[in-house]
Amino acid sequence: AQTVTQSQPEMSVQEAETVTLSCTYDTSESDYYLFWYKQPPSRQMILVIRQEAYKQQNATENRFSVNFQKAAKSFSLKISDSQLGDAAMYFCAYISNFGNEKLTFGTGTRLTIIP
Amino acid sequence: KAGVTQTPRYLIKTRGQQVTLSCSPISGHRSVSWYQQTPGQGLQFLFEYFSETQRNKGNFPGRFSGRQFSNSRSEMNVSTLELGDSALYLCASSLKAGGAGNTIYFGEGSWLTVV
Numbered sequence: 001a002q003t004v005t006q007s008q009p010e011m012s013v014q015e016a017e018t019v020t021l022s023c024t025y026d027t028s029e030s031d032y033y034l035f036w037y038k039q040p041p042s043r044q045m046i047l048v049i050r051q052e053a054y055k056q057q058n059a060t061e062n063r064f065s066v067n068f069q070k071a072a073k074s075f076s077l078k079i080s081d082s083q084l085g086d087a088a089m090y091f092c093a094y095i096s097n098f099g100n101e102k103l104t105f106g107t108g109t110r111l112t113i114i115p
Numbered sequence: 116k117a118g119v120t121q122t123p124r125y126l127i128k129t130r131g132q133q134v135t136l137s138c139s140p141i142s143g144h145r146s147v148s149w150y151q152q153t154p155g156q157g158l159q160f161l162f163e164y165f166s167e168t169q170r171n172k173g174n175f176p177g178r179f180s181g182r183q184f185s186n187s188r189s190e191m192n193v194s195t196l197e198l199g200d201s202a203l204y205l206c207a208s209s210l211k212a213g214g215a216g217n218t219i220y221f222g223e224g225s226w227l228t229v230v
Binding site for chain 1: 148150152157158160163171173203205207217218219220221222223224226
């Protein structure tokens with residue numbers, strides 16, 4: 001079974017600085033997708049960024065980028081120029097491209113932005 | 116276009132009662148999945164429906180059931196409520212079934228409190 005591990009329960013960063021959230025996963029599959037979701041106090045799960053395992057190029061979305069290391073099964077999220085609105089729980093998630101298609105989530109990292 | 120819509124947003128039920136939660140996916144999306152989020156267990160997959168068929172089910176007792184209608188709207192039902200069923204229930208929709216190259220979008224959730 002696939003597992004997703006987020007080893008940082010809480011992180012904090014000064015506004016306008018850069019922060020990196022860590023995620024590792026375990027799978028025997030080669031074709032899968034990885035996601036970072038943000039869950040603000042409203043509790044809606046908002047997609048931040050998506051990475052396809054077969055693509056070597058790291059995904060980027062404005063101030064958000066990932067460092068995807070397939071061999072190491074590592075998928076970290078970098079947030080540049082942190083803003084107060086970035087404060088939220090961040091979840092790393094995995095989904096296989098075939099077979100048992102359900103999202104497997106990590107336990108989350110609570111990110112605090114310090115003004 | 117409108118996102119994933121869940122109703123009701125908040126509800127309080129008594130132990131032993133049953134509850135029905137509703138989810139309207141993004142227009143054109145045919146896959147709907149449900150997740151339960153609790154502080155202790157994190158995010159856990161309940162089930163997934165595609166074209167009115169349940170394709171996958173998580174490790175939950177038979178008290179948890181669901182269905183999908185021809186317009187892709189989905190309902191989940193929990194019978195004989197227990198205190199431990201208190202949780203945020205998140206619905207997600209995607210264009211195709213499961214992983215299959217999809218991006219999965221979430222609703223705002225339904226907060227269920229069992230007293």
